[in-house]
Amino acid sequence: MGKVRTRLVKRLAEELAYTYPDKFTTDYEHNKRMVDLLVEGISKRMRNRVAGYITHLMSRGLIQVGEEEATG
Numbered sequence: 001m002g003k004v005r006t007r008l009v010k011r012l013a014e015e016l017a018y019t020y021p022d023k024f025t026t027d028y029e030h031n032k033r034m035v036d037l038l039v040e041g042i043s044k045r046m047r048n049r050v051a052g053y054i055t056h057l058m059s060r061g062l063i064q065v066g067e068e069e070a071t072g
Contacts, residue, residue, distance in 0.1 A: 005053055009046070012039070013053040017063045026059045028052060 016038060017024055023034050032051040035042065042050070057063045 005049065009049045009053055012046075013050045013057065016050070017054050017057055021063055024054050024058055024063070026055060028055045031055050031058075 016035065020034075020038065023038070024031050028051060031054045032047060035047050035051045035054070039047070039050075054063075
């Protein structure tokens with residue numbers, strides 16, 4: 001079975017990925033440094049989990065660089 005990510009990890013990762021899509025890539029180490037720069041006072045464990053989920057989102061193509069939010 002896969003690992004379960006908490007709601008906090010998913011919410012923070014999606015918020016960062018949608019707010020700064022051009023700052024994240026499919027490289028985990030790069031994303032880890034960016035999360036550390038963008039979020040103040042985050043623990044190492046939480047930073048790693050958020051960076052991992054952002055990497056997952058980017059590699060699956062769920063977040064596109066330069067993506068515009070659709071208004072309906």
